[in-house]
Amino acid sequence: MGLLEFGLDVLLGVVLGTLGGLFGIGGGLIAIPVIGVVFGIDQQLAQGTALVMVVPNVVLAIWRYNQRNRIDWRHALALGIPSLCLAYFGAAIAVSLDAVLMRLIFAGFLLVLALYTLLRVFLQTAPGGTTLRHSWPWLAALGGGAGALGGLFGVGAALLATPVLTSVFGASQVVAQGLSLSLALPSTSITLATYAMHDQVDWLLGLPLAVGGLLSISLGVKLAHALPERTLRAMFSGFLVLSAVLLALEV
Template identity: 45%
Template sequence: MHLPAIVDLLSILALGAALGFFGGLFGIGGGIIAIPFLALAFGMEQALAQGTSLAMMVPILLVGWWRYTRRHPIPWRAAIQIGLLASATTLVVAYVATGLNPNVLRTVFSVCLLVLALRMLAQRRTASPVDAHSRFNLKLMPLVGIVGGACMGLLGVGGGLVATPIFTGCFGQRQTVAQSLSLALVTPCSIVALATYGGARQVDWSIGLPLAIGGLFTVSLGVSLAHRLPERTMKTAFAWMILCTALWLLLKPILLK
């Protein structure tokens, strides 16, 4: 291999490692970061960047979910129902979303994330270190799959960002359990999406697979750190992550002109 090719490969592996770590820490796939990077660094069109990021996300999500469930067993019946509802909603909403303006959808989603993050940060001083009791019947948790699946269908990302605060705030789940349930929501949607993009030949496997390999080396480290950090610290970190994501989505069209 020529030196530039080796440097590119190492850069891809390093990016995958970073995304794998944060994916394990926050229970996300990292597509929000990977998609613009692939578009900028490799000149990919949006569809190809999304498909290639899915090739990275699916293995990271699977390993991350497995590690979370080993540390905190989750109600499997609810997790399966969440995943099925999310996948079905993603397919339906994605079909409808094809006729909508993606820039408007992204802006609305970004503002909602911004408000959610600011609300979480405003409550962090008054919130107790222990999760509050569930405000709703736990049997209603699978319905969160509809909300997360709608986000995935509209934008292809963001299902876990929305679902996790709902699991903690409305159903009283611990942060790490909520992130595990969010992974149950996002993972099947991502698998379906990857199969769709792959069938349409919108996946660059030569980049997606090294990203995945890099991420697999660090995802377990992120999961381990998530379970070692105090509950309040994890919630605060998750809120800041949502805030940064919202600001990035809002500013991206301006910065990338």
């Protein structure tokens, strides 16, 4: 890899890291279709490579979200432990599926989440809060389901958890995004290890993306806390649609 290519990959990581901090997803959601389209690699390899960037990004983003809005670690553990347990099974299934089928399933999943999030922008007037309506065992059920999806799609745990935490559990968007990152960390870590064991990771591409992401994710977190609740939700929905479209371009 030449110096120019490395620099461009770092710059791409900067953009992805900013988006990851803004939406509380570590950058992997947009990274997967971008890596697939720009570098012409299949879905599983794109997912594994994106995770090299996502895992350190998530660690830093959790720290930044916790600085601005304290994360209740009892809730984080209730989400994270089941997520860790079920992420492996999702990842084991993912590495054996057809790549085109994976893209179509993932794109459909994103569109459904986008529609749900957008509807809530218009239908819900009361903003979320810092406390949750439900705790154990509902958080454990959400963590397990989100972890399985995270393992299957390489990302997805935080995506599923965020709208559920805002609607069912009554959390604000930024509180939900912080908790979702706590949920995503164990599942993304074990998913990365599973993809690596199946040779579905391009480390030479993933590492410069990770460097760029670490340089910029704090900016995304800062923007997330500066934006109005409805605006952030609407942007989150549009981001999901954009990601689904990019995935469709790969098929």
